Amino acid sequence: MVWVLVFIKSAYIxxxxxxxxxxxxxxxxxxIPNRMKYKVIDExxxxxxxxxxxxxxxxxxxxxxxxxxFIDGWPFFVGFFVTMISALTVVLFSLNWRKYIEPI
Numbered sequence: 001m002v003w004v005l006v007f008i009k010s011a012y013i014x015x016x017x018x019x020x021x022x023x024x025x026x027x028x029x030x031x032i033p034n035r036m037k038y039k040v041i042d043e044x045x046x047x048x049x050x051x052x053x054x055x056x057x058x059x060x061x062x063x064x065x066x067x068x069x070f071i072d073g074w075p076f077f078v079g080f081f082v083t084m085i086s087a088l089t090v091v092l093f094s095l096n097w098r099k100y101i102e103p104i
Contacts, residue, residue: 009068016061023054046100
């Protein structure tokens, strides 16, 4: 039973690393919005702002996995906090990357 908990806790670290790698190697055609509807003002900064979301959420999951490995028990409050951090990250960073696009 202990190995199941260690596996679940380690899965968060794997999820975080995977999220960071997705952000690093995500193709530009997925990041760039529909060119028929939006014009990207500064493409390089826009892509960097979009990838920053993946990096931050991945880092949160890695830190959460490390905290779970060293805490005895299952801290549900910390899990709720990490989920809220991820959602707030998307909301706050979306305000940042929307400065670099304008509707046509």
